[in-house]
Amino acid sequence: MTTSTQTNAAPSTVDAAIPVQVQFRHMGESKRVTWLVNQMMERFTKFPITGATASVVVDETHHRQKSAVFQVKMKLSVPGEPLxxxxxxxxxxxxxxxxxxxxxVFESIERQLIRRHEKRSRRRAQHAA
Structure with missing residues (x-):
C-alpha cells in the first residue's frame, strides 16, 4: 500500500523554502516523520537554490517481522544541474x-550541496581574478 502526502516546507523567515513531497510505502502515514522531513529541509535554506524540488520516500520492508528495515530515499532536483x-x-x-x-539521508545531501557551493565559489574567485 502506498500513501503519499504533498507538503511544503514549514514557513520561515527565509523565503527560499524548497517544496518537498513525502511518500510512505508499506507503512502508515506518520505526521511525526513528515514534520521531521520539513524541519530537515530548513537546513537547505542556507544554500542559494532556486526552483528546486525534493522527494522523500520512506519504505518499511519486512514490516510483518519484529525487526523492520526502514529505507529512506531522497531526490533533490535543481534545474540545470545533476540530480x-x-x-x-x-x-x-x-x-x-x-x-x-x-x-x-539529509546529511548526505547536505554534503553534496556543500561541495557544489564550494566548487561554485572557487569558479567565481577564478573568474574574478
Whole structure:
C-alpha cells in the first residue's frame, strides 16, 4: 500500500523554502516523520537554490517481522544541474530506525550541496581574478 502526502516546507523567515513531497510505502502515514522531513529541509535554506524540488520516500520492508528495515530515499532536483540523491537503511524493531535513516539521508545531501557551493565559489574567485 502506498500513501503519499504533498507538503511544503514549514514557513520561515527565509523565503527560499524548497517544496518537498513525502511518500510512505508499506507503512502508515506518520505526521511525526513528515514534520521531521520539513524541519530537515530548513537546513537547505542556507544554500542559494532556486526552483528546486525534493522527494522523500520512506519504505518499511519486512514490516510483518519484529525487526523492520526502514529505507529512506531522497531526490533533490535543481534545474540545470545533476540530480542529487541519497539513500539509507536502518534495521530496528522500533521507529528510531526511520529517524536515523532520515538524518543520514539529509546529511548526505547536505554534503553534496556543500561541495557544489564550494566548487561554485572557487569558479567565481577564478573568474574574478
Amino acid at each position: 542529487y540523491t541519497a539513500q539509507s537503511s536502518e534495521k530496528t524493531g522500533m521507529h528510531d530506525g526511520v529517524y536515523t535513516a532520515i538524518a543520514e
